[in-house]
Amino acid sequence: MAILSLDNLIVQLETILEPLKLAELFPLEQPLEVELGCGDASFLAEYARQNPAKNFIGVERLLGRIQKLDRKGRRLGLTNTRGVRIESAYFMQYLLRPHSAAAVHVYFPDPWPKKKHRHHRLINEQFPALARAALVPGGTVFLRTDDTDYFQQMNEVFDAAKEFEKVATPPALAEITTDFERDFNAQGIPTLRAAYRNLK
Ligand SMILES: C[S@@+](CC[C@H](N)C(=O)[O-])C[C@H]1O[C@@H](n2cnc3c(N)ncnc32)[C@H](O)[C@@H]1O
Numbered sequence: 001m002a003i004l005s006l007d008n009l010i011v012q013l014e015t016i017l018e019p020l021k022l023a024e025l026f027p028l029e030q031p032l033e034v035e036l037g038c039g040d041a042s043f044l045a046e047y048a049r050q051n052p053a054k055n056f057i058g059v060e061r062l063l064g065r066i067q068k069l070d071r072k073g074r075r076l077g078l079t080n081t082r083g084v085r086i087e088s089a090y091f092m093q094y095l096l097r098p099h100s101a102a103a104v105h106v107y108f109p110d111p112w113p114k115k116k117h118r119h120h121r122l123i124n125e126q127f128p129a130l131a132r133a134a135l136v137p138g139g140t141v142f143l144r145t146d147d148t149d150y151f152q153q154m155n156e157v158f159d160a161a162k163e164f165e166k167v168a169t170p171p172a173l174a175e176i177t178t179d180f181e182r183d184f185n186a187q188g189i190p191t192l193r194a195a196y197r198n199l200k
Pocket residue numbers: 036037038039040059060061062065086087088089107108109110122178179180181
């Protein structure tokens with residue numbers, strides 16, 4: 001069981017063997033969106049502020065970064081946002097109740113540019129199945145990266161997954177930038193973005 005505490009937005013996990021009970025995390029039952037590798041929560045905090053009729057979970061493995069989600073979220077008085085410190089694929093597979101997320105956001109995941117390290121990439125051949133299990137029918141995966149090779153891989157694995165169709169990213173969503181995105185864009189490196197909708 002996880003206790004609803006808005007004094008600390010980081011979920012105090014009592015078990016990682018059972019899916020999270022969303023009713024215990026959020027005061028209101030509303031559509032859920034998840035960001036994997038949310039970093040300092042620059043995107044998530046602003047997106048959640050603009051969307052009070054949705055609930056959000058940010059997943060991040062680094063303590064210092066998930067603590068920033070907590071600080072930013074509390075500063076903004078967010079009651080619709082929680083952070084979980086855990087590995088993203090594990091979260092998707094074991095902590096998220098099947099077909100419970102309306103959207104999964106993955107922005108600037110570690111690119112692992114060396115060929116011998118590519119098996120560490122989050123978006124790989126297995127990821128569409130994880131996303132499909134997590135999403136409600138009609139739910140969407142939103143992807144961004146600066147890395148052209150990783151972007152190609154993202155498109156290849158989702159184009160090969162027949163249960164997904166490519167869709168446009170809504171402009172209002174694209175306008176909300178992440179911490180890494182701002183740095184890359186300031187250096188003249190553009191954001192590569194794609195979105196895929198779960199058909200069933
Ligand atoms: C390049 S940063 C991007 C952060 C943020 N999305 C942004 O765009 O500013 C990647 C983030 O994902 C986190 N991360 C990497 N692999 C992860 C994993 N397997 N599970 C959870 N978090 C992960 C890192 O700690 C880091 O904060």
